[in-house]
Amino acid sequence: MKTMAFSKTYGKRRVLELPELELPEGQITAVIGPNGSGKSTFAKILAGIERADEKKALLSGGSVGYLPQKSFPFRMSTVKNILTNGNDPARAAALMMALDIEALAGQSAKKLSGGETARMALCRILMSRYDLLILDEPTTAMDMESTLAAEKLIRDTCGETGCAVLLITHSISQARRIADRVLVLQRGELIEQGAAEAVLSAPSKEETRRFLDFYGL
Amino acid sequence: MGSSIRKAIELILSADPELLNILSTTAKVCLTSSVLALVIGVPLGILFGAERFPGRKVLLVLNRTLIGMPPVVCGLLFYMLFSGVGPFRHLHLLFTVKLMIIAQVVLITPIIIGVMETFVADTAPALRETTRGLGFGRIKEYKLLINECLYSIFSAYLLSFARAIAEVGAVAMVGGAIAWKTNVMTTAIMMYTNRGSFTLGIALGLILLTLSLLVNVVLSLMQGRLSR
Amino acid sequence: MKKTISLLLALIMILALCACGQSAAPAPAAAQAPAPAEEPAPAAEPAPEPAALVVDTCILKEADDAMINNYSLLAVNPDAPFADADGNPVTDVELNTVGAAALINWLLSEEGQDLAANYGFDQYGEYLFYLKDGRPVSTAEIPAATEETKKIRLSTTTSVNDSGLLGYLLPIFEDKYGYEVEVYSAGTGKSIANAKMGNADLILVHSKKQEEAFIEEGFSYVLDGMDAERLNWMYNYFVLCGPSADPAGVKEAADVKAAFKAIADGKYTFISRGDGSGTHTKEISLWPEELGITADAESFKDYTDWYISANTGMGACLVMAEEMHAYILTDKATFLTFVANDGVMG
Numbered sequence: 001m002k003t004m005a006f007s008k009t010y011g012k013r014r015v016l017e018l019p020e021l022e023l024p025e026g027q028i029t030a031v032i033g034p035n036g037s038g039k040s041t042f043a044k045i046l047a048g049i050e051r052a053d054e055k056k057a058l059l060s061g062g063s064v065g066y067l068p069q070k071s072f073p074f075r076m077s078t079v080k081n082i083l084t085n086g087n088d089p090a091r092a093a094a095l096m097m098a099l100d101i102e103a104l105a106g107q108s109a110k111k112l113s114g115g116e117t118a119r120m121a122l123c124r125i126l127m128s129r130y131d132l133l134i135l136d137e138p139t140t141a142m143d144m145e146s147t148l149a150a151e152k153l154i155r156d157t158c159g160e161t162g163c164a165v166l167l168i169t170h171s172i173s174q175a176r177r178i179a180d181r182v183l184v185l186q187r188g189e190l191i192e193q194g195a196a197e198a199v200l201s202a203p204s205k206e207e208t209r210r211f212l213d214f215y216g217l
Numbered sequence: 218m219g220s221s222i223r224k225a226i227e228l229i230l231s232a233d234p235e236l237l238n239i240l241s242t243t244a245k246v247c248l249t250s251s252v253l254a255l256v257i258g259v260p261l262g263i264l265f266g267a268e269r270f271p272g273r274k275v276l277l278v279l280n281r282t283l284i285g286m287p288p289v290v291c292g293l294l295f296y297m298l299f300s301g302v303g304p305f306r307h308l309h310l311l312f313t314v315k316l317m318i319i320a321q322v323v324l325i326t327p328i329i330i331g332v333m334e335t336f337v338a339d340t341a342p343a344l345r346e347t348t349r350g351l352g353f354g355r356i357k358e359y360k361l362l363i364n365e366c367l368y369s370i371f372s373a374y375l376l377s378f379a380r381a382i383a384e385v386g387a388v389a390m391v392g393g394a395i396a397w398k399t400n401v402m403t404t405a406i407m408m409y410t411n412r413g414s415f416t417l418g419i420a421l422g423l424i425l426l427t428l429s430l431l432v433n434v435v436l437s438l439m440q441g442r443l444s445r
Numbered sequence: 446m447k448k449t450i451s452l453l454l455a456l457i458m459i460l461a462l463c464a465c466g467q468s469a470a471p472a473p474a475a476a477q478a479p480a481p482a483e484e485p486a487p488a489a490e491p492a493p494e495p496a497a498l499v500v501d502t503c504i505l506k507e508a509d510d511a512m513i514n515n516y517s518l519l520a521v522n523p524d525a526p527f528a529d530a531d532g533n534p535v536t537d538v539e540l541n542t543v544g545a546a547a548l549i550n551w552l553l554s555e556e557g558q559d560l561a562a563n564y565g566f567d568q569y570g571e572y573l574f575y576l577k578d579g580r581p582v583s584t585a586e587i588p589a590a591t592e593e594t595k596k597i598r599l600s601t602t603t604s605v606n607d608s609g610l611l612g613y614l615l616p617i618f619e620d621k622y623g624y625e626v627e628v629y630s631a632g633t634g635k636s637i638a639n640a641k642m643g644n645a646d647l648i649l650v651h652s653k654k655q656e657e658a659f660i661e662e663g664f665s666y667v668l669d670g671m672d673a674e675r676l677n678w679m680y681n682y683f684v685l686c687g688p689s690a691d692p693a694g695v696k697e698a699a700d701v702k703a704a705f706k707a708i709a710d711g712k713y714t715f716i717s718r719g720d721g722s723g724t725h726t727k728e729i730s731l732w733p734e735e736l737g738i739t740a741d742a743e744s745f746k747d748y749t750d751w752y753i754s755a756n757t758g759m760g761a762c763l764v765m766a767e768e769m770h771a772y773i774l775t776d777k778a779t780f781l782t783f784v785a786n787d788g789v790m791g
Binding site: 044047048049063064065066067068070071072074075076077121124125128130134 | 340343344345346347348349350351352361364365367368443
């Protein structure tokens with residue numbers, strides 16, 4: 001999949017200015033960068049939640065699924081209802097099993113912990129098939145065990161359905177674990193992109209190196 | 218207080234026909250007006266909270282002003298409009314239960330709109346981000362939003378019922394506190410107080426509070442079940 | 446469901462406990478009431494029985510011609526110069542003139558007059574209303590109610606309504622002829638204004654000045670078989686009440702005006718209705734002119750140490766007068782009800 005070049009301005013402040021990008025199908029593209037580098041805004045614009053300055057379609061077509069950083073908890077429903085809302089229960093059960101929340105199926109979403117809510121949200125977005133799946137820090141609230149299970153699930157879904165995954169993450173180790181490609185953002189600009197292994201082990205740009213060093217890697 | 222409580226119990230036990238008439242008028246007015254206000258106010262409140270449209274801010278300021286309208290002013294307005302010389306005289310509504318209900322709906326609806334708007338404005342953006350991310354349409358989005366609102370709809374209803382049952386200025390003005398017809402608990406309490414029958418006034422007040430307590434207990438239990 | 450029942454039970458228990466606790470302990474209000482504020486009560490006087498409140502306020506001056514309280518009926522004129530809030534004339538105000546005439550004719554019939562004259566005697570041992578000499582009497586045939594004439598709107602004052610007279614008379618009339626009388630009761634001013642706005646078919650009030658203004662403006666008319674608009678058929682007396690010790694010496698005063706002067710001179714506490722009611726209007730007319738007391742709050746701002754403008758109903762004012770050992774002008778009917786109920790009004 002391809003995205004057009006676009007920019008985003010709040011008032012007079014330009015927060016994002018990106019060139020045309022390639023999001024290969026069947027691969028996970030991780031977006032890394034420090035806080036405030038425009039990662040989430042990038043995700044929202046691609047998902048169509050926010051508009052770019054250009055006000056035109058940015059994607060070359062296909063359906064888009066987007067999991068926001070703060071996914072709405074749907075306090076008034078049970079986990080099962082949230083997941084199977086019009087979809088097949090077998091898949092819901094499989095997803096819940098994969099993330100170890102099948103025991104919570106009958107519970108009200110209100111009673112879930114932060115990590116459980118995050119797992120439920122991930123299950124929910126994986127219920128449907130999309131050509132492009134945008135996940136904004138899906139594992140931030142999870143512990144290590146759940147994070148690894150979630151990563152495996154994302155990986156498998158990507159492989160099985162052949163969709164393009166755009167994974168916003170602040171965890172470089174996560175990017176290293178599951179990403180095929182990496183985009184590095186800083187102050188709203190793309191400073192480096194390429195195969196995950198290459199960018200993360202041998203960054204070509206000084207800024208990328210400084211950013212990676214800063215995070216102790 | 219003790220004598221008032223005893224009087225209140227005596228009054229209930231004696232099943233005084235006038236008291237029963239006052240109670241049934243009160244129930245009719247309060248329940249109808251609060252439910253009507255809910256039916257009008259909830260959709261408007263959700264709309265104001267969830268949508269952004271030109272004039273929304275102005276309408277919200279107007280709504281907040283209406284929340285602060287003194288009931289007696291509302292009553293006076295309706296009295297003038299529906300008087301024998303008022304523009305709506307041919308409807309013959311002055312001093313009827315119907316007009317009391319209408320006046321209370323006008324008083325209460327802004328409160329419901331305000332409560333719902335505050336809640337929805339807080340909830341809708343995050344919900345919308347998630348539902349759009351899932352690729353849901355507007356109808357499904359609103360369905361989910363309303364489902365999330367259920368708890369606050371109950372809260373809004375409790376508030377509006379409380380306002381309806383406690384309100385005296387408007388119902389006294391447009392109802393005229395006519396015995397056997399438009400006299401409700403609050404106007405009866407006012408009448409007895411003016412007469413100096415303080416004990417009877419407090420006795421009626423206690424009955425009113427007890428009824429209000431019962432309604433609140435039932436609704437709170439329903440609300441509790443909802444959150445389970 | 447279980448929760449509901451247990452909560453209900455708890456509520457009933459609380460109420461019952463309150464009731465029981467109260468009957469065991471003496472009422473605190475009763476203990477307070479006999480403590481005199483100004484009276485030089487002898488210390489030897491033992492506390493009176495705590496069960497019943499004894500009303501100390503009593504009638505000090507009555508049956509004075511200056512205190513006559515005339516009750517009049519006025520039919521509202523269907524061709525009156527009704528006007529909306531902006532003063533634009535309204536010509537199609539709908540009034541039930543047939544119903545109003547029927548009620549007036551019945552009240553002025555032999556039956557209605559007898560009932561009114563005897564009202565209250567069984568209960569208080571005194572007549573509350575007297576029939577006026579030369580009163581209008583009706584012998585007109587009273588038509589039974591029809592669907593159009595059934596509802597009669599009567600605007601009256603709270604003191605008339607509180608006396609219970611209408612509650613006694615109207616059901617008899619309604620049963621006999623099939624009408625339904627809706628009684629709107631408010632202060633004289635509001636009650637007359639209500640009629641002027643086309644919301645009443647007839648008025649029953651007791652304030653001659655305001656009645657005459659009402660007629661003057663064309664809001665009333667002469668019914669068939671009557672001589673005048675104002676049908677003044679009944680009267681009673683306002684009474685001047687006060688503490689039984691009568692520190693102002695009102696009882697000995699030559700007439701009621703002298704009595705009011707004595708209260709003002711000695712600055713004894715006086716409770717005024719202060720609500721523009723007929724009683725209030727009457728009271729204002731009884732003060733010495735040099736005091737300049739009117740319905741306007743400005744006029745008594747120098748007398749606030751003894752002149753209390755309560756702005757509430759007659760009964761509430763009587764309770765106040767009893768508690769403050771104050772003088773008060775009241776209609777006799779309300780006062781008798783007050784005494785009959787041991788000063789707690791119900």
